[in-house]
Amino acid sequence: MPLLARMVATPLVIDVRRGATKDLPEILADQRISARGRVAIAYGSSCDDVVEGLRERLPVADCFRVDAATVDGAMELAEAIKRSSYDAVVGIGGGRVLDTTKYAAARLGLPMVAVATNLAHDGIASPVSILDQAGHRGSYGVPPPIGVVIDLDQVRRGPVRFVRAGLGDAVSNLSAIADWELSRDVTGEPIDGLAVALARTAAEAVLNRQDDVASDEFLVALAEALVLSGIAMAVSGTSRSCSGACHEISHAIDALFPDKAASHGEQVGLGAAFAYHLRQDHERTDQIITFLRRHGLPVRPADIGLELDEFAAAVDFAPQTRPGRFTILEHLDLTPEQVREQVHGYVAALDR
Numbered sequence: 001m002p003l004l005a006r007m008v009a010t011p012l013v014i015d016v017r018r019g020a021t022k023d024l025p026e027i028l029a030d031q032r033i034s035a036r037g038r039v040a041i042a043y044g045s046s047c048d049d050v051v052e053g054l055r056e057r058l059p060v061a062d063c064f065r066v067d068a069a070t071v072d073g074a075m076e077l078a079e080a081i082k083r084s085s086y087d088a089v090v091g092i093g094g095g096r097v098l099d100t101t102k103y104a105a106a107r108l109g110l111p112m113v114a115v116a117t118n119l120a121h122d123g124i125a126s127p128v129s130i131l132d133q134a135g136h137r138g139s140y141g142v143p144p145p146i147g148v149v150i151d152l153d154q155v156r157r158g159p160v161r162f163v164r165a166g167l168g169d170a171v172s173n174l175s176a177i178a179d180w181e182l183s184r185d186v187t188g189e190p191i192d193g194l195a196v197a198l199a200r201t202a203a204e205a206v207l208n209r210q211d212d213v214a215s216d217e218f219l220v221a222l223a224e225a226l227v228l229s230g231i232a233m234a235v236s237g238t239s240r241s242c243s244g245a246c247h248e249i250s251h252a253i254d255a256l257f258p259d260k261a262a263s264h265g266e267q268v269g270l271g272a273a274f275a276y277h278l279r280q281d282h283e284r285t286d287q288i289i290t291f292l293r294r295h296g297l298p299v300r301p302a303d304i305g306l307e308l309d310e311f312a313a314a315v316d317f318a319p320q321t322r323p324g325r326f327t328i329l330e331h332l333d334l335t336p337e338q339v340r341e342q343v344h345g346y347v348a349a350l351d352r
């Protein structure tokens, strides 16, 4: 009988706990990623001391400081790494550093290990690298990391806002999946049930918890939700299960109001709440808003420094940020005046 199954490439190791970073040499050796620790370490400016602590334990590793998350910066990193021979590239830092490292490793055909120091986004284990190029932010497909290390001690050291932002990104999966299902029903777009199961389970896991970022168990649940979201994207080869109208609105805010842009997770959480308002799914809208409020995340445009008209302009522009992606925004195809009415209606409902 033929074995009819899908082979799914996933990371060799996923290690989420306090103090995980200091065990990086053992993780690399045990997983046969690098027996001697001959790796290139790319790190962000806030990780100087982490890297300092690793130098002694990884004496044959070379370290490269990464600054802006740009295509040029990633190419420069790849050029620098190319001058020597390494078993793998390790990225240590937040989303910008991981995205730059993923892209550089992909250019070189080297495996990449992600050591995430915050939980602000679902790019930790994803096959996507978000980089700026000539004043424009683009998403680039890359191989997903083969190792994911999340050190809760590092996460705790960063601003709590960065942890909360990840909650917005995780819960926005629900809105993204609603968009994907809408597109299946309206346009016949194929949907990937495994990606949907992973991404939806991840979002529901954090949505239904009663504790908050003060608890380590909550951080583990959030970290796992973000990792599963990345794997959902990897198994389906599309970001569809984690990115819909919520993300189009966020990309539009970045494009139109770069000076005001809040963090990605904060924006997509608000975008998801507004998208549910557009779907007239009152139960989900209330559930998402209650969740966002409980964790101190933005629910109003004013919470991220935007006037209602500015937010409406972003919603109006949003479909142009992901041409070809069908969401509730493309489905309703609202006029600018209708968008304004919906934005005012959303904010008025918050006060009720």
Ligand SMILES: [Zn+2]
Binding pocket: 121, 122, 169, 242, 243, 247, 264, 268
């Ligand atoms: Zn996202």
